[in-house]
Amino acid sequence: MEIRTTTQLANFLQFCIDKKSHTKGKLLHAHILRTGLFADTFLSNRLIELYHKCGNLIAAHRVFDKMPHRNLFSWHAMLSAFCKTGDIDEAHKLFVKMPERNSVSWNTLISALVHNGSDQKALNLYHDMNQSGFLPTNFTLASVLSACGALKDLNSGCTSHAFATKIGLDKNIYVGNALLAMYAKCGHTYNTLKAFEDLPEVNEVSFTTMMGALGETDHIEDAFHMFQKMHRIGIKIDAISMSSILGVCARSGIHGLGQQFHGLIIRLGLEKDLHLSNSLLDMYAKYGDMDSAEMVFNNLLKVSVVSWNVMIGGYGQTFKIKKSIECMERMQRFGLEPDEVTYINMLTACLKSGNVETAHEIFDKMTSPSLSSWNALLSGYSQIGKHKETVKLFRNMQFCNVKGDRTTFAVVFSSCASLGLLKGGKQVHASSVKFHVDDDIYVASGLIGMYSKCEKINLAKCIFDGMNGQDQDIVCWNSMMVGLSLNNLDNEALMLFKNLLETEMIPTQFSYATVLSSCTKLSSLSHGRQIHARVIKHEIVNDVVVGSALIDMYSKCGDVNDARLVFDKMPKKNTITWNEMIHGYAQNGQGEKGVSLFKEMINNSCDNLKPDAITFIAVLTACSHSGLIDYGIKIFNSMFQEHGIEPLSDHYTCVIDLLGRDGRFDEVEGILGNMPCVNDPILWEVLLSCCRVHGNVKLAKRAAEELFRINPCNSTPYVLLANMYSSLGRWDDVRKIRELMVENKAVKNPGYSWVENKDGVREFNVDDKFRMVDKFDERYCLSG
Structure with a gap:
């Protein structure tokens, strides 16, 4: 009779579990206690499962604590209850207390940790599981691979893949799909495709x-x-x-x-x-x-909150800020409360539209802004160039005791770099150390960029060299190369690129563009050709950024024909590509071809390209070098009238050079009276140089006086004016200019030249003997 009663009670309890009938289950619990059947472990296990399914975790725990006899299933039932309700800490405590464990115990907790975002803890527990001699199941490996993907931990992912292959689970559909996802999240497309091809079924x-x-x-x-x-x-x-x-x-x-x-x-x-x-x-x-x-x-x-958020974000992307605000108000009228994503989308929409005040109002309405909200506002300020506000906001964040993450510090370092704010950047660096994120590769790249732009390249080198080789990613290498190039250490940038080639990392388009820029600055055509060969080998020669950099390199190294070959072979071109080629012709004395290419660009409807301010600088330079005066003036006048581009000081400089070379100074004076950029020293230097060629003393004196006003310590106008007076035999005026130069403490720096030969690049001054800049030995060979 007892066995029959126990079986009936077990069946009734299962019915209550299936139907999630909490009240009837409690009545059965009372009957079990009254009939003295609570000592039956099977029935107690069913009660734990019942209360867990009905969401009464306290009652489930009470049953578990009062059980006189527990078996492995009892522990698993309670462990599963904690895991499914997200109480990971209690689950882990229970796991530690378990008198015995099997693969189900390990798998339950590992899966729960991954589900709750505790990926690193899941990997640590998986390691302990292997050390304890338990083999993972297909579900365990699927969870572990998911954790590797979330952490972008390719090494652990590859190790788990190898272990799955060893125990014959790599062909399992769950493990196989988890492998695909892991490689995809780690950015390894080739391995993702290989894993897909290896699946016996999909x-x-x-x-x-x-x-x-x-x-x-x-x-x-x-x-x-x-x-x-x-x-x-x-x-x-x-x-x-x-x-x-x-x-x-x-x-x-x-x-x-x-x-x-x-x-x-x-x-x-x-x-x-x-x-x-x-x-x-x-x-x-x-x-x-x-x-x-x-x-x-x-x-x-x-309509869900997600739907509203997408609409708010979409209106923000299209700069319809009023529509975004209306959406949020309608959302609230429909009884849905904005979540964190709503506020972040609103912040982004306001900042993209330049509406900083509204962005701040939205941010201030948030009772407890999350780190993501702080980061959204920081990123928004930084992206619209409000770097001072970015730094101030970060300071307020510190006062509010909000701990920044890798995104926070990377954004703030970028703003400090743009401001040249070394002192502030060092303080932010100290804060990153305090919060233990300074060794993050994302933050380290920001640090390298900040110190490089603040002209503290040695500190940038210390950050880079202090990183473990395995922690350096391609972004760090690129940041360091850019830093060296920014600080005119282009030889070292070339050497660093050579070191990069010796690692397992593959250079990106940005890597090649940076090192080509260094070759350009060094006028090193031989190394530029070697880089070009590597670009072809890695099949990125068609990339528009790399192609534009190659055109610039060949043009500035004097090989405009090869620059044109690269240009013609590019399947896709942007405005920068056309600008580089037009400017290349102008630099190499082939202005007519530059002007012809400009006309082709204007008439080219296939790429739907529009000339920008740089395009007009390039074509005006080409007109100046080719003597196409009237056509150049026509182009200058068309800038605003036909293309809506407001002329900048560089454009006025080109036009003054254009007219000055031809001695048309009456027209030059007409432009000087109307131009807005009177404080640009290059413009006046160009005018002074033209006046010297044509002997226009009156206008030359005016140009020199403007330059004395802008920067009295600049030696260039004194030298140009003195040379002009000496060519006319006006020696008293020469003496006065030199006396004025001494009085204003303007010192002329000695000029220098450099030449590349088989031994390297040699630099020499007019009063100095040859000295080696840096020897290019076999370490600098980039081919192969």
């Missing part, structure tokens, strides 16, 4: 992961091909896979393609899925097509 999760990974790394066409393959082999397309491909569409910027996928969603009957609808909203918002986004939004059966 499902919708595999394809969705691949599409996301390819989209994130800008392999847009490959992502679309993956979707086509998924559809072709008959794998079901669900809302999640459609959401992933919409994300790729948003990154591609191809509006028509996104509309086609929208049509497919309707055809598959998936338009009612809220998550997918939010993805559609996000895609149209990122296109800047807020009309289509509004249409989707207005047809939503259910």
Whole structure:
């Protein structure tokens, strides 16, 4: 009879567990206590499970504490209860107390740690599990690989992959998909593709992961091909896979393609899925097509906070700040409270529109701004060039006892660098040490940039050299190369690039652009050619940034023909590319070709390019060097009239040089009377030089007086005016100029030249013997 009663009670309890019937379960609990059956471990375990399923963790814990006899299932039931309710600390305490454990015990806690974002703790526990001799299950490995991906810990991920292969779980679909996600999050597209190819079977999760990974790394066409393959082999397309491909569409910027996928969603009957609808909203918002986004939004059966946030962010991206504010007000009228993302989107929208006051009002309304909100405001200030406000906000953040993270410090270091604020930068550095984030590679790159721009390159070197080789990423190397180049240590920048090639890291487009800039500054054509060979080898020669840098290097090293070859072979060009080529012709005395290329650019409708301020500097220089005076004036007049570009001091300098070379000083004086940039020393130096050539003493004297006013210690105007007087035999005026030069303590620096030969680059002054700048030995060989 007792066995029958226990079985019946167990069945009744299971019914209550399935139905989550808390009240009936409590009645059964009372009956078990009254009949003296509580000592039955099986029934007590069912009671723990009942209370856990009904959300009464206190009652479950009370049952567990009063159990006279516990078995492994009792401990697992309580452990699972703590894990599923997110009480990780109590779960860990219980785990430590367990008299025995099996793989389920380890797997339950590891999975819970990953689910709650405690990825590093999960990896540490997994290590302990291996040390204890327990083999992981496919679920354990899937959780561990997920943690590796979240931490971008490629080494641990590769180790786990190797172990999965060793115990034969690498072909498991759960482990295989987790491997794909891990490599994707670590940015290793090749390994992601290899893991995908190695899977014996694939499902919708595999394809969705691949599409996301390819989209994130800008392999847009490959992502679309993956979707086509998924559809072709008959794998079901669900809302999640459609959401992933919409994300790729948003990154591609191809509006028509996104509309086609929208049509497919309707055809598959998936338009009612809220998550997918939010993805559609996000895609149209990122296109800047807020009309289509509004249409989707207005047809939503259910509107979530996420939906409102996407609309607020979309209006902010298109600088419709009033619409963003209206959205937030409507959201609140519908009974939905703004969350952290809402406020961050509003902050970003206000700052993008230059509405700093409204941004501050929104920030001040937040009762307890999170770190993400502080970072959003800091980043917004920094991006619109309000660097002083960025530093002040960081100081307020310290007063509020908010601990900054890697993003905080990277943004503040960038602002300190832009301000040349060395003292403030050092104080922020000290704060990063205090919060133990100074060794983060993201922060270290910011530090290197800050010290480099503040002309403390030795401190930047100390930061870089102090990092462990494994901790240095390509961003750190790039920051250090840029720092060396900024401080005119281009030989060292070349050497650092050589050291980079000896590591396992692959140089980026930015790496090549930086080292090509160093070759340009050194006028080292031989090293520039070696870099070009590497660019071809690594198949990034078509990159628009690298291509533009190559054109600049060849032009400034005097090989304009090779510059044009690079230009002609580039499949995609931007305004910078055209500017470099036009300027290259101007620098190398082929102004007519520069002007011809400018006309081609203006008439070129394929790339939809518009000339900018730099374009006009380049073409005006080309006109000046070719004697195309009238055409140059015509171009100058068309700047604002036809292209809406306000002339800057550099443009006025080009026009004065253009007219001055031809001796048309009446027109020059007309421009001088109307130009807004009277304090630009280069402009007056150009005018003075032209006056010297044509012997225009009156205008030369005016130009020199302006230069004396701007900077009395600059020796250039004294020397130019004195040379002009001496060529005319006016020796008394020469003496007066030299006396004035002594009186104003203007000292002329000696000129120098350098020449490159097989032994290196040699630098020499007019009164100095040869001295080696830096010897290029075999260490500087960049080919291979």
